Amino acid sequence: MLDDWTARFVAQFAAPRAQRLTLEREGRAEHVVIDVDAEAWAVVFHDGARWLVRQGGPARLWDEIAGRVVRWKADGCPSADRMWLRVGPEGQRLTWG
Numbered sequence: 001m002l003d004d005w006t007a008r009f010v011a012q013f014a015a016p017r018a019q020r021l022t023l024e025r026e027g028r029a030e031h032v033v034i035d036v037d038a039e040a041w042a043v044v045f046h047d048g049a050r051w052l053v054r055q056g057g058p059a060r061l062w063d064e065i066a067g068r069v070v071r072w073k074a075d076g077c078p079s080a081d082r083m084w085l086r087v088g089p090e091g092q093r094l095t096w097g
Contacts, residue, residue, distance in 0.1 A: 002020075002044075007069055013068065014067070014068035015035055017036070018040075018061060020033050028045055031043070033065065035057075035059065035061055038059045039057045040055070040056070040059040041061065042056075042061040
């Protein structure tokens with residue numbers, strides 16, 4: 001999922017202030033997502049045949065990201081040209097059709 005441009009675009013709207021980086025640790029790549037303003041973080045890594053997640057802080061950052069991406073996948077992985085971004089006083093909202 002993290003290698004797909006559109007999935008990353010969708011994920012960014014689940015955590016709009018978050019930054020992502022990849023670290024090598026103990027011989028594996030760890031994908032780190034940090035939202036400094038929310039004081040939240042998540043680390044995703046491959047451990048054998050499964051993916052594991054650690055997260056901390058007041059927001060469940062990875063749960064929010066995964067939920068948005070799962071919904072996008074369930075809707076058939078619409079491409080960016082089928083997405084709409086609405087910006088208003090209540091914030092930004094990404095939808096697709």
